[in-house]
């Protein structure tokens with residue numbers, strides 16, 4: 001037998017973390033890494049944050065899980081707190097981002113079903129998007145590498161280029177339910193939607209009775225310096241998915257909706273055994289205790305600006321390597337010039353300079369630090385990045 005006990009779907013690297021301390025990861029041999037990957041934008045409070053850890057420990061000892069057959073004081077409290085701080089009127093809790101996407105798709109389809117327009121089921125999504133790995137989510141994701149071999153896909157999706165309002169409008173027909181779009185694309189290359197694009201999609205939805213679904217699984221929860229990225233654009237969605245930072249490392253996601261958009265989601269239409277269990281709710285509540293403290297988002301904005309300007313200073317010294325900087329807040333991406341390859345540069349920073357970042361599409365590498373970094377972490381990142389850029393030699397045959 002040659003298959004590994006862990007299904008070999010990930011090309012795992014040689015970093016084998018066994019402990020985390022704030023913004024650092026410690027590997028099996030005791031080596032330390034500056035963690036500017038943060039579990040792919042998950043560990044918003046870094047590793048071992050005392051408030052989050054304590055909340056999980058105490059809840060685990062009190063009541064871990066009961067099923068959704070019973071009343072949920074913990075779920076009601078967290079949902080209320082989320083609702084009080086954003087556009088939404090109601091929340092469905094999941095265990096992951098992809099499940100939140102499934103709930104969003106189902107919510108949109110049910111909306112038109114109960115509105116007496118069951119033909120309006122089609123959702124327009126965008127090239128380079130990433131929405132997750134379930135059948136619904138890969139059907140919404142126009143990327144062959146995630147879809148090949150898994151056909152037939154779920155029908156009812158159409159794809160337009162990102163930030164191209166005309167192209168999106170051209171796909172709208174009498175079967176269209178709405179748009180689903182990342183406010184800032186993560187996996188695809190850290191491209192922020194332009195204001196004209198997001199505001200234009202909102203306007204089309206308003207004019208045609210369509211639903212705007214935002215996927216803020218990566219860019220939400222403080223990552224861009226606002227609680228949610230849509231706040232930068234002066235619009236609100238009808239439905240929104242969140243995950244990653246919402247649990248700070250505890251598996252948690254959510255589908256948020258307005259009362260109107262959720263009107264088809266009545267008793268029996270959806271469910272999850274684990275979704276929103278007391279342990280997950282304790283983690284979600286602890287994250288908000290910290291994030292909703294005055295000054296938290298301002299800190300993210302300040303650190304994001306500082307990091308961006310540090311990158312901008314560094315870039316001219318490595319003109320052959322760095323092409324441009326993208327993203328918002330502490331969701332930053334740097335596009336590399338060929339022959340440099342982002343995946344390869346990420347490995348170089350990791351293996352030779354102890355700096356963890358994440359590769360993305362369009363030859364971009366992502367810098368996604370914990371939101372609680374301070375200036376010393378930024379300085380250390382810049383030092384390692386600058387050394388890494390100097391010592392990097394692109395593989396000529398890559």
Ligand SMILES: *Cc1c(COP(=O)(O)O)cnc(C)c1O
Nearest residue numbers: 096097098130131132186217218
């Ligand atoms: C990570 C991600 C997902 C999928 O979340 P999972 O928890 O891996 O299922 C969906 N959309 C976006 C924008 C993401 O970044």
